[in-house]
Amino acid sequence: MRYKIDYEKRIKELLEQENKQYTYYIETMGCALNENDSMKYAGILEKMGFTKANEIEKANVVLFNTCCIRENAEDKLFGRVGYLKTRKKQNKDMYIAIVGCMTEQGHILDKIRKSYSYVDVVLGTKSMQFFAEKLYLAIKNHKKTQEVQDNEHEIVEDVPIRYEEGYKASISIIYGCNNFCSYCIVPYVRGRERSRLPEDILNDVKTVASKGYKEITLLGQNVNSYGNDFKDNKYTFVDLLTEIEKVEGIEVIRFISPHPKDFTDALIDKIASSDKIAKQIHLPLQSGSTRILESMNRKYTKEHFLTLVEKMKERIPNVSFSTDIIVGFPGETEEDFLDTMDVVEKVKFSLVYMFCYSIRKGTRAERMENQIEESVKVERLQRLKALFEKLVLEDNEKKIGTVHKILVEGLSKNNDKMYTGRTIDNKIVVFEAEEKDIGTVKNVEIVENNKWYLTGKIV
Ligand code: 5AD
Ligand code: SF4
Numbered sequence: 001m002r003y004k005i006d007y008e009k010r011i012k013e014l015l016e017q018e019n020k021q022y023t024y025y026i027e028t029m030g031c032a033l034n035e036n037d038s039m040k041y042a043g044i045l046e047k048m049g050f051t052k053a054n055e056i057e058k059a060n061v062v063l064f065n066t067c068c069i070r071e072n073a074e075d076k077l078f079g080r081v082g083y084l085k086t087r088k089k090q091n092k093d094m095y096i097a098i099v100g101c102m103t104e105q106g107h108i109l110d111k112i113r114k115s116y117s118y119v120d121v122v123l124g125t126k127s128m129q130f131f132a133e134k135l136y137l138a139i140k141n142h143k144k145t146q147e148v149q150d151n152e153h154e155i156v157e158d159v160p161i162r163y164e165e166g167y168k169a170s171i172s173i174i175y176g177c178n179n180f181c182s183y184c185i186v187p188y189v190r191g192r193e194r195s196r197l198p199e200d201i202l203n204d205v206k207t208v209a210s211k212g213y214k215e216i217t218l219l220g221q222n223v224n225s226y227g228n229d230f231k232d233n234k235y236t237f238v239d240l241l242t243e244i245e246k247v248e249g250i251e252v253i254r255f256i257s258p259h260p261k262d263f264t265d266a267l268i269d270k271i272a273s274s275d276k277i278a279k280q281i282h283l284p285l286q287s288g289s290t291r292i293l294e295s296m297n298r299k300y301t302k303e304h305f306l307t308l309v310e311k312m313k314e315r316i317p318n319v320s321f322s323t324d325i326i327v328g329f330p331g332e333t334e335e336d337f338l339d340t341m342d343v344v345e346k347v348k349f350s351l352v353y354m355f356c357y358s359i360r361k362g363t364r365a366e367r368m369e370n371q372i373e374e375s376v377k378v379e380r381l382q383r384l385k386a387l388f389e390k391l392v393l394e395d396n397e398k399k400i401g402t403v404h405k406i407l408v409e410g411l412s413k414n415n416d417k418m419y420t421g422r423t424i425d426n427k428i429v430v431f432e433a434e435e436k437d438i439g440t441v442k443n444v445e446i447v448e449n450n451k452w453y454l455t456g457k458i459v
Contacts, residue, residue: 003158007132008047024050025059030067043160066102071358097121104189124148169208174220182364209249218255224262261299280426284324288343289336320425322351328377330368396449408437428453
């Protein structure tokens with residue numbers, strides 16, 4: 001369905017009549033997909049005439065975009081909502097909304113209804129199109145919405161999006177997930193895979209290109225299942241990449257995340273032959289043990305993963321990999337863990353996102369008997385971290401003296417004479433430059449290894 005700017009207008013009129021100027025604040029918890037949803041909520045709120053507040057304390061509408069993929073997020077959310085309670089009671093022009101993955105979990109919804117009844121709008125992951133209407137009802141009639149609807153088969157297009165400033169924009173291409181990895185809550189809270197139509201995606205790409213964005217990241221839980229749900233089943237992720245490459249102005253194309261089981265030769269060839277697709281690939285490993293991978297329902301083996309990486313290293317010059325790893329999955333023995341360490345050592349990932357396994361309600365792994373003790377998980381995480389740091393330092397050392405083409409992205413956070421950019425394998429490089437260099441590509445020689453970033457000089 002196409003998004004209609006309807007209640008946004010009504011809210012705008014309502015506020016104009018009452019001579020009110022409202023601000024909003026969005027707190028995003030979670031992944032790049034949530035960041036992208038938050039840009040849409042920001043776009044919708046700005047159509048209502050709201051402006052962005054820089055602090056949560058000053059906003060009339062506070063929106064929490066939640067994530068439930070791992071632990072701790074719940075406590076954090078309720079801590080933040082609780083923090084706003086007093087101000088909410090004293091200020092009749094203040095509204096609180098909770099959206100995103102967590103609201104799809106029954107026990108969270110119950111908790112909000114019972115203990116946080118002052119929250120004005122609660123919406124699930126498939127109901128963004130109703131946000132303005134629900135907020136309108138809250139503002140006009142003090143009516144609360146604390147329910148989650150299932151609009152599983154709807155894809156909403158033409159949602160106004162407020163892109164972040166800079167050179168990079170992200171675009172969702174597929175929603176939901178069909179994989180049911182046994183540890184993961186996503187298929188339960190985001191529903192089945194739904195691909196957006198190529199023409200809608202291309203329109204978004206052209207829009208961001210015309211606004212001056214140079215780099216786009218295509219988003220989905222599993223981007224390489226893109227198109228599998230189309231009836232004729234012929235249009236693939238590779239076809240989409242081929243069309244996106246043609247859009248003038250876009251210089252770098254990235255995507256997160258592909259699933260190793262669906263990484264086709266056609267996709268490898270596409271990356272190899274493209275001068276726009278980044279040669280830095282996020283390839284979630286999760287575990288290096290074939291036994292654990294099977295129990296995780298990942299549908300590949302350690303050997304398959306390593307062969308895939310080797311194949312890509314052969315065919316794609318300068319390719320580098322980042323990954324996600326879970327330690328302490330139920331039943332993980334020391335031997336299984338050493339398999340994970342072995343894959344890390346062999347692949348030499350440029351970045352590893354590491355997590356201790358956390359139980360998610362309703363998943364298959366929740367019911368597995370041999371859960372691992374927290375102390376063992378933490379100890380393994382530390383060993384993995386130490387190995388990764390050692391590999392990073394070794395790789396950095398090799399880079400000293402080499403020259404890289406680097407897009408000057410902006411001023412460094414800690415020093416107002418230094419600017420930052422990234423190498424092709426996504427390492428941060430800090431170097432002296434000038435404001436006018438931002439947005440241009442420079443040859444930068446690496447001169448110093450600082451573990452998490454490199455220092456360079458323009459040559
Ligand atoms: N426990 C720990 N990590 C998890 N992830 C997903 N579910 C869990 C869980 N239950 C990690 C995976 C995934 C990343 C986004 O989060 O590594 O790739
Ligand atoms: Fe979760 Fe697996 Fe789907 Fe990724 S592919 S979202 S880990 S179920």
